[in-house]
Amino acid sequence: MDVLDLARTQFAVTGSLHFLFVVLTLGLAPLVAIMQTRHALSGKPVFERMTRFWGQTYVINYALGVFTGLVMEFQFGLSWSGLSHYAGDVFGAPLAIETLVAFFLESTFLALWIFGWHRLPRWLHLACIWLVTLTAYASAFWIMVANAFLQNPAGSQVRGDRLALTDPGALLSNPSFVYAFPHVIGAGLLAGGLVVAGASAFQLSRRHPEAEFFTRSMRLGTVVASIGVFLAVGFGFAQFGPIGGLQPGKFDSDPLSGLSLGLMIMLGELLMLLFMFLLLPLIWWLPKWRWTHPVVILATPVPFVAAILGWLAREVGRQPWMINGRLTVADAMSPGLTPGMVGASFAAFAGLLGLLAVVDYVLIARTVLRGPAATFLGAPEESHASDCPSPALTY
Amino acid sequence: MEIVWFGALALLLAGYFALEGFDIGVGMLLPVLGRDQAARDRLVGAIAPFVLANEVWLVAGVGVLFGAFPTLEGDVLFALYPLVVALLVSWIVRDAGLWFRRRVDGPRWRAFWDGALCAGSWGLALTWGFALARVATGLDGLPALLLGVVLAAVVAAVFAFHGRTFAAWRLAGEGRPRGGRALLGSALLAASPALAGLALTASTVVGHAAPAGTLNMLGLMVVPFAPLMVGAQIWVWRTFGPRRPAGSRVPSFF
Numbered sequence: 001m002d003v004l005d006l007a008r009t010q011f012a013v014t015g016s017l018h019f020l021f022v023v024l025t026l027g028l029a030p031l032v033a034i035m036q037t038r039h040a041l042s043g044k045p046v047f048e049r050m051t052r053f054w055g056q057t058y059v060i061n062y063a064l065g066v067f068t069g070l071v072m073e074f075q076f077g078l079s080w081s082g083l084s085h086y087a088g089d090v091f092g093a094p095l096a097i098e099t100l101v102a103f104f105l106e107s108t109f110l111a112l113w114i115f116g117w118h119r120l121p122r123w124l125h126l127a128c129i130w131l132v133t134l135t136a137y138a139s140a141f142w143i144m145v146a147n148a149f150l151q152n153p154a155g156s157q158v159r160g161d162r163l164a165l166t167d168p169g170a171l172l173s174n175p176s177f178v179y180a181f182p183h184v185i186g187a188g189l190l191a192g193g194l195v196v197a198g199a200s201a202f203q204l205s206r207r208h209p210e211a212e213f214f215t216r217s218m219r220l221g222t223v224v225a226s227i228g229v230f231l232a233v234g235f236g237f238a239q240f241g242p243i244g245g246l247q248p249g250k251f252d253s254d255p256l257s258g259l260s261l262g263l264m265i266m267l268g269e270l271l272m273l274l275f276m277f278l279l280l281p282l283i284w285w286l287p288k289w290r291w292t293h294p295v296v297i298l299a300t301p302v303p304f305v306a307a308i309l310g311w312l313a314r315e316v317g318r319q320p321w322m323i324n325g326r327l328t329v330a331d332a333m334s335p336g337l338t339p340g341m342v343g344a345s346f347a348a349f350a351g352l353l354g355l356l357a358v359v360d361y362v363l364i365a366r367t368v369l370r371g372p373a374a375t376f377l378g379a380p381e382e383s384h385a386s387d388c389p390s391p392a393l394t395y
Numbered sequence: 396m397e398i399v400w401f402g403a404l405a406l407l408l409a410g411y412f413a414l415e416g417f418d419i420g421v422g423m424l425l426p427v428l429g430r431d432q433a434a435r436d437r438l439v440g441a442i443a444p445f446v447l448a449n450e451v452w453l454v455a456g457v458g459v460l461f462g463a464f465p466t467l468e469g470d471v472l473f474a475l476y477p478l479v480v481a482l483l484v485s486w487i488v489r490d491a492g493l494w495f496r497r498r499v500d501g502p503r504w505r506a507f508w509d510g511a512l513c514a515g516s517w518g519l520a521l522t523w524g525f526a527l528a529r530v531a532t533g534l535d536g537l538p539a540l541l542l543g544v545v546l547a548a549v550v551a552a553v554f555a556f557h558g559r560t561f562a563a564w565r566l567a568g569e570g571r572p573r574g575g576r577a578l579l580g581s582a583l584l585a586a587s588p589a590l591a592g593l594a595l596t597a598s599t600v601v602g603h604a605a606p607a608g609t610l611n612m613l614g615l616m617v618v619p620f621a622p623l624m625v626g627a628q629i630w631v632w633r634t635f636g637p638r639r640p641a642g643s644r645v646p647s648f649f
Contacts, residue, residue, distance in 0.1 A: 059648070063494035067487045073457055074472060074479055081469025088465020089605045093613055096462020100455045101620045107451040108627040112634060115444035118645050119634055168612045334473045345480045352484060356491050363498045376497065379646055 004330055006342040007079040012315070013350055014075065016308050017357060018068035023307045025065050026140060026185065027192015028058040029133040031224055033126075040126050046213055049372050054196060054217070055129075056367055056377040059114060064353075064360045066107075071349050073099065079342065080322070082332040087163040087323055090156045090171070091149055098142035106135035117378035140184060148177030151314070152246045153323050163326065175242035179235045180314075186231025187310070190271070191303040193225025197279075198300030199368045201286075201293040213372055215287035218296075222283050226275040228303075233268045236310075247324060250317035257317035264309035267302050274299060396611070397604035400463035404600065405593045407456035409586040412523075413557075414449035416585030417578075418442045420558020422489060422516025423551065425509060428562060428569070432502060435509055439496065440647035441565040444635040446493060448628060450486075462613050467603035475526055482522045489515025493649045517551070523588070524550040531592045550588050557585040565637045 001009070032055045039047035076083065076095075084092060112120065113128040120128070149156070155171035156163045165171070200218035208214060243250055251258040279286065279296070286292050318324060322332035367375075421428070421442045429435030460468045472479050492512030496505050524547025529539050560581040563573040593600075604610065 060494070060498065063490070067490060070454070070486060071483055073454065074483055076461065077457075077469050077472025078476060078479060081473045084461065084465040084469040088461065088468065089609045092462040092465040092468070092605065093609055093616075096458040096613055097616045099458025100462070101617055101624070103458075104451050104455045104624055105620070105627060107454075108448040108624075108631060111444055111447035111631060112627070114447075114648050116634060164606060165609050165612060334469065336473070341476055345476075348480060348484055352487060356487070359491075359495065363495065366499070376646070377648055381645055 001339075003337055003339045003342055004333055006339055006346060007333055007337060008329065010342060010346040010349065011075060011079065013346075014068055014071050014353065015315075016311065017353055018065065018072050019307060019311060020304055020357075021061055021065040021068060021360075022140075023184075023188050023191045023304065024061050024195060025058065026136060026188025027190065027224070027228065028054065028061065028195070029129070029136050029192075030189070031192050031196055031220065032058050033129045033133045034220065034224075036126050036129055040122060046216065049213060049375070050217055052375045052378040053213075053367075053372040056375050057195075057199075057364055059110075059377060060360060060363050060367060062110070064357055067356060068353055069103075071353065078345065079334055079337060080332050081334040083322055083327065085162070086327050086332070087149075087153070087156070090153070090163050090165045091146055091323075093165065093168075094142045094146040094149070094171070098139050098146070102135050102138035102142060106132055106139060109135065114377065118381070137185065140188075141181060144181045144184060145172060145174070145177055147314075148174045148180060150321075150323050151176040151318060152242075153326050158326070163323075176246060179238045179242065182231055183235035183239065183310075186228045186233075186235060187303060187307050189228030190225050190232055191228070191307065193221045193223070193228055194296070194300050194303055196221030197225060198297050201296040202368070203371065204287055205290055205293040205297070208371060210372055211287075218287045219283055222275075222279050222286060222296075226280050229268070229272050229275050233272050236265070236268060247317065251313060254316050254319060257313050257319075260309040260312035260316065264306045264313060267306040267309070271299060271302060271306075396607060396614070397463075397601045400459065400604060400610060400613070401597065401601050404456060404459045404463070405590070407452050407459060408593060409589045411449070411452035411456060412589040413582040413586040414445070414452060416554045416557045416582070417561035418446050418449055418558070419489075419516045419519050420554040420556065420585075421562055422492075422512050422558070423520060423555050424558055424562075425513045425516075428559070432505065436647070437566060438562060438569075439493070439509075439512070439649055441562055441569075443493070443647045443649035445631065446490075446649070448631045450490075463605055463610060464600055464603045465605055467600060471530065475529055478522055478526045478529065481518065482526065485515045485518025485522055487515070489519060491515075497647070497649060520551040520554045521547040524548065527588055527592045531595045546588065553581075553585050553588065557581040567637075 032051055035047050035054060036051040038044070039051055073095075109128045109131040113125065113132055116125050116128060148154075149171060152174055153163065154174040154176075155165060155167040155169070157166045158164075197218050198221075200214040200221060203214045204211065204218065251261045274295070278292070282289065282292065286296070320328050320330070322329045421438055425435055425438060429438045457468070460471070488511050492508040492510070492515060496508035496512065499505075524545075525540075525543035527550070528543035528546045529535075532539060532542060559570065560573050560578055563570040564575065564578045
C-alpha cells in the first residue's frame with residue numbers, strides 16, 4: 001500500500017466505525033425522548049424505567065460516537081490539508097457550524113440530561129433529551145451538507161487556485177444533500193428502532209419476567225423502525241435522479257461501489273418487505289407470538305451492514321475525486337505525508353478505537369442482558385451509610 | 396470580521412484550558428487525592444457533570460479554525476502531526492476511563508479504567524505543553540523539544556493546581572475549603588499558557604482568515620445560537636455547583 005491508500009483506508013475505517021455508532025445514536029435519541037415524554041404525560045412508571053434502560057444503552061453507545069468523531073475531525077488536518085487549502089473557504093463552514101453550534105449544544109445538554117436525574121425539574125429534564133435529539137439531527141444536517149459538497153460542489157466558484165463560497169443557499173439546496181439527509185435519518189430510525197425491537201424480542205423469547213416492559217418496547221421499536229425503513233428506501237431511490245445527472249457512472253467506475261449499492265438495495269428492500277407484510281400488520285401480536293422473535297432478532301444487525309454499504313457506495317463512487325470534478329484525492333492529501341506517519345497513526349487509532357468498540361458493544365449487550373432492574377442511569381439515591389449520616393430514628 | 400473570529404477562537408481555546416484544565420488536573424491527581432476507591436469515586440463524581448460541557452470547547456475551537464482560518468488548520472495540524480495523534484490518543488483513553496469505569500462492578504475493572512483516566516489526563520497535559528512550544532515559537536528540533544519539556548511541566552503544574560482547587564471548591568472535606576474566587580484565579584492561571592500562545596501567534600492567525608463571504612455566512616449561522624450556547628453552559632454550572640443539595644447522594648454515571 002502506498003501512502004495515499006493508507007490515508008484513504010485510515011479515513012474509511014474510522015469513518016465506518018464512527019457511523020456504526022452514530023447511526024444508532026440518531027435512532028435511539030428520539031426513541032428515548034418519546035419514552036420520557038410518555039412518562040411525563042401519563043406518569044406511568046414503566047415509561048420511566050424504559051427511558052432509563054434504553055437511555056443507558058443510548059449513552060453507552062454515544063461514547064464511541066464521540067471517540068471516533070474526535071479522530072474524524074482532526075484527520076482532515078492531519079491527512080487532507082490539501083482539501084482545506086483548496087476548498088476550506090466553502091467546506092470548512094458547515095463543519096465549523098456543526099462543531100461550534102450543534103455538537104457544542106448536544107454535548108452540553110447531554111451532560112445536563114445524564115447527570116440531571118433527580119436534580120432538574122421533570123419538564124426541564126425532558127426538554128434536555130429533546131434538545132439532545134434536535135442538536136444530534138442538526139449535526140447530521142451539517143455533516144451531510146459538507147459531504148454533499150464533496151459529491152457536487154454547489155454554491156462555489158473557482159477563484160484563482162482556490163474555491164470560493166458564492167451562494168450559501170445553493171450549498172444548502174444541493175441535490176446531493178436534500179435527498180441524502182432524510183435517507184440517513186431514515187437509516188438511523190431503522191437501526192435504533194430495530195435494536196430496541198430485537199433486544200426486546202430476545203428478552204421476551206427467554207421469558208423475561210418484565211413482559212409489559214419489553215412488550216411496549218418491542219411495539220414502539222417496530223413502529224419507529226418501520227417509519228425509518230420507508231424514509232430510507234424512499235429517499236434512497238429518490239437519489240438516483242440527481243446522481244445520474246451530477247455523477248454519471250458513479251456506481252460503474254469501481255466494482256466495489258456498484259456491489260455495495262446492489263447489496264444495500266437488496267437488504268433495504270428485504271427489510272421493507274419484512275415490515276410491510278409481517279411486522280407492521282402483526283404489530284399487536286408480535287410480542288406474544290414467539291415464532292416472530294427469531295426473525296426480528298436476525299434482522300437487527302442488517303441496518304448496520306446496509307449503512308456501511310451505503311457509505312461505501314457513496315464514497316468509493318466519488319473516486320478518484322475528493323471534490324467531484326474539482327480536486328482529486330491525491331491532490332487533497334497533505335504534502336509531505338509519509339507512509340510511516342499514516343501507518344503509525346492508523347495503527348494507534350484503529351487499534352485503540354477497535355478495542356474500545358468491542359468493549360462498548362459488550363457493555364451494551366451486558367446492559368440489555370441484565371435487564372431493566374440493573375439500570376444505573378438515573379438510579380435513585382445511593383444508600384451509603386458513610387455518605388449520608390441518617391438520623392437514628394425517623395418517624 | 397477577522398478580529399471577531401480570532402476573538403471566538405481565542406475564547407474557545409482559553410475556555411478549554413480554563414474549564415477542561417480542572418478535569419485534566421483532577422484526573423492527574425486521582426491516585427494522590429483519592430487514596431481509596433470511595434474517594435476516587437467522589438473525585439470523578441465531582442468533575443463528571445462538567446466534562447462533556449468542557450471538552451467540547453476544543454472541538455468547537457478546531458471547528459472555528461477550520462471554518463474561519465482554513466488554510467491555517469491544515470498547516471498547524473499537519474506540522475504537529477505526532478503531537479496531535481498523541482493528544483487524540485490521550486483524550487480517548489481519558490474519556491474511555493470516564494465512560495467505562497462504572498459500567499461493571501468490581502474493584503479491578505474500576506481500578507483499570509481509573510488508571511486509563513489518570514494516564515490519559517497526564518498525556519493531555521504533557522502533549523499540550525509540547526504543542527504550545529511548537530506553535531508559539533515555530534521552532535523545530537532540539538530547541539522546541541527543550542522548551543517543550545519546560546512548557547509540559549508548566550501546563551501539568553497549572554492543571555494539577557486547578558484540579559486541586561476545583562476539588563476543594565466542589566467537595567466538602569477535600570483539603571482547605573475554596574471559594575469561587577480561588578477557582579476563578581486557578582482558571583485564569585490554567586488559561587494563561589493558551590492565552591500566551593494566542594498572543595504570540597495572533598497576527599499570523601488573523602492573516603489566514605477566510606474571505607468575508609465565508610465569515611459572514613458563519614456569523615449568520617452561529618450568532619443566533621450564541622445566547623443558547625452561553626445559557627446552556629451557565630445552566631450546567633447552576634445545576635451542578637457545590638451549593639446544590641444532594642450533590643453526592645445521587646450516584647454519578649461516570
